[in-house]
Amino acid sequence: MDYRIDGRRALVMGASRGLGRAIAEALLAEGVKTAICARDTDRLQKTAKEIGALPFPCDLSQPGAGARLVQEVTARLGGLDILLVNTGGPAPASFETIDEAQWRAGFESLWLSAVSPIRAALPGMRAQKWGRILVVTSVAAREPLPNLMISNALRAGLHGLINALSREIGADGITVNALMPGYTLTERLKEAGFKAEEVAKTVPLGRIGKPEEFAALACFLASEPAGYVTGQAIACDGGLLRSI
Numbered sequence: 001m002d003y004r005i006d007g008r009r010a011l012v013m014g015a016s017r018g019l020g021r022a023i024a025e026a027l028l029a030e031g032v033k034t035a036i037c038a039r040d041t042d043r044l045q046k047t048a049k050e051i052g053a054l055p056f057p058c059d060l061s062q063p064g065a066g067a068r069l070v071q072e073v074t075a076r077l078g079g080l081d082i083l084l085v086n087t088g089g090p091a092p093a094s095f096e097t098i099d100e101a102q103w104r105a106g107f108e109s110l111w112l113s114a115v116s117p118i119r120a121a122l123p124g125m126r127a128q129k130w131g132r133i134l135v136v137t138s139v140a141a142r143e144p145l146p147n148l149m150i151s152n153a154l155r156a157g158l159h160g161l162i163n164a165l166s167r168e169i170g171a172d173g174i175t176v177n178a179l180m181p182g183y184t185l186t187e188r189l190k191e192a193g194f195k196a197e198e199v200a201k202t203v204p205l206g207r208i209g210k211p212e213e214f215a216a217l218a219c220f221l222a223s224e225p226a227g228y229v230t231g232q233a234i235a236c237d238g239g240l241l242r243s244i
Ligand SMILES: NC(=O)c1ccc[n+]([C@@H]2O[C@H](COP(=O)([O-])OP(=O)(O)OC[C@H]3O[C@@H](n4cnc5c(N)ncnc54)[C@H](OP(=O)(O)O)[C@@H]3O)[C@@H](O)[C@H]2O)c1
Pocket: 013, 014, 015, 016, 017, 018, 019, 020, 037, 038, 039, 040, 041, 043, 058, 059, 060, 061, 086, 087, 088, 089, 090, 109, 136, 137, 138, 139, 180, 181, 182, 183, 184, 185, 186, 187, 188, 189
């Protein structure tokens, strides 16, 4: 299939490794001019060089950082067509171990880090009557996972935002969707203490997902032919979710 996004301009957040990196690589392979961001400048520069992206160091958990990043990238690329919202996940925790400061930090990192760049990207997308907004959430947003309380609680709300927003921006040719990764083999999965062989047994397809499989879904949703898909939360999870 011809995705017809050659020459489009993208910002992929949280993309020095893992799912974000895989998505940036997939977009670059389609001829999309792609900017990436992350906090660790050395790793960001290394990744950018390896894959041919433009690096923008940024900590998305800081107030207003996502909006400033969108403005910088838009100025550098001469516009922005595709915005991929993604950050690292929160630390595992159960309800009674999370204090108010941690809830506020989680809200800043998982919620406002999505709202701030989307608000900044919309005026340009509206003016050009074309845009693709994708937000990486988690299967935890639909079916809570054990000991991931902040992710379970906050990401479900993002799905409400995405569906409601799709109604406000659809007339300008802008789509917005959530992508829900299931267990996918990235550094985070290992760092969060998941054991691949054990987790794989819980997945109907019997294995952990590959970042490039998740990236293929993101790339399609960013494409021209995906223009009639909006307001959805779509999983790439090997069949893990049971809800219909
Ligand atoms: N992998 C899975 O199985 C899985 C499953 C469900 C949901 N998810 C969710 O999907 C998202 C991506 O997961 P992943 O596995 O690709 O994670 P990852 O391997 O930890 O990669 C996260 C990327 O985001 C960057 N990042 C983290 N915090 C940031 C911040 N505050 N500002 C800017 N960049 C930031 C990281 O670089 P720096 O650290 O240098 O900033 C890195 O490039 C996470 O939210 C995760 O919870 C993943």
